């Protein structure tokens with residue numbers, strides 16, 4: 268399968284980066300440097316070009332260099348069906364960002380997002396194994412929204428209806444009729460979300476288990492399952508909403524529906540949060556990201572770039588080596604940041620970059 272690749276990256280006034288104009292390697296780009304030098308800022312620029320979001324949740328204000336009013340990042344992207352150029356200008360002070368796709372305003376944000384989707388791992392993703400179900404649901408929703416803009420629209424419809432229903436549940440004199448008027452929309456949108464998530468988990472679960480097994484060097488009894496609160500059918504959700512109305516009124520929120528579904532990650536048949544070692548949790552999260560990459564590649568017919576922030580510090584030496592061996596077998600362009608480039612056991616197709624005080628140079 269062909270890969271989507273960043274062929275040229277340009278940045279001006281982006282965070283602490285000095286003016287940047289570089290031609291990344293087609294396979295592995297190892298970005299090293301001490302703490303606080305700008306490695307993640309570089310990865311954030313690539314991620315923003317692909318997803319129009321900062322993976323640190325930063326507003327535009329923070330992306331612009333402290334002594335500038337606006338920042339520009341741009342890239343040439345190669346890969347089927349055609350090469351493209353992406354250019355974004357973000358401003359300080361609330362002015363809307365400007366997007367140029369092949370030098371023209373894109374027809375929609377969805378058009379832009381379809382050009383070069385990326386898969387990102389950053390240390391905050393450990394929340395997927397160590398935190399509650401919210402982060403895991405959000406991962407499923409993010410993957411599905413990336414693959415299908417209509418999923419994102421259904422998610423927005425569901426969220427809006429749920430918030431309205433919850434607001435009415437909390438009123439001093441709740442109006443049952445008004446509350447239940449939202450049930451059909453919660454049920455129909457909810458069933459679409461639940462079925463799509465169930466299907467996605469059927470695809471990512473075997474990949475996650477296989478990859479985690481490979482990194483851990485053997486079979487561990489690992490399971491990845493979708494556990495819906497209510498079976499994802501319109502009738503079942505509607506029935507559950509009716510059944511729990513009295514309880515919902517007492518608690519002031521809607522208990523039933525896909526907002527309460529779980530993506531269960533289990534080791535030895537117990538939740539990874541409490542029963543997996545830190546190394547196993549990290550492995551599981553990296554394996555989930557590789558699964559995301561594989562599933563996304565299959566759906567869009569191209570391998571998206573993989574961005575790994577500070578991945579070498581997540582695993583011990585042996586597991587690191589196994590992880591990099593696995594990456595070497597997979598196709599596609601990879602960018603990874605590290606403070607210890609010597610720990611990155613990649614021989615072929617490797618280009619090293621060094622970042623110091625925001626200046627990015629080719630390392631030899």
Ligand SMILES: Nc1ncnc2c1ncn2[C@@H]1O[C@H](COP(=O)(O)OP(=O)(O)OP(=O)(O)O)[C@@H](O)[C@H]1O
Pocket residue numbers: 281282283300301302303304305306307308309328329330331332333334577604606622
């Ligand atoms: N808008 C901004 N303008 C100027 N400098 C900024 C801006 N935002 C962040 N920085 C600086 O960028 C640096 C952090 O860069 P970055 O997060 O990329 O570090 P890193 O090399 O990934 O480090 P670590 O290894 O610690 O993760 C800090 O020195 C910070 O002060």
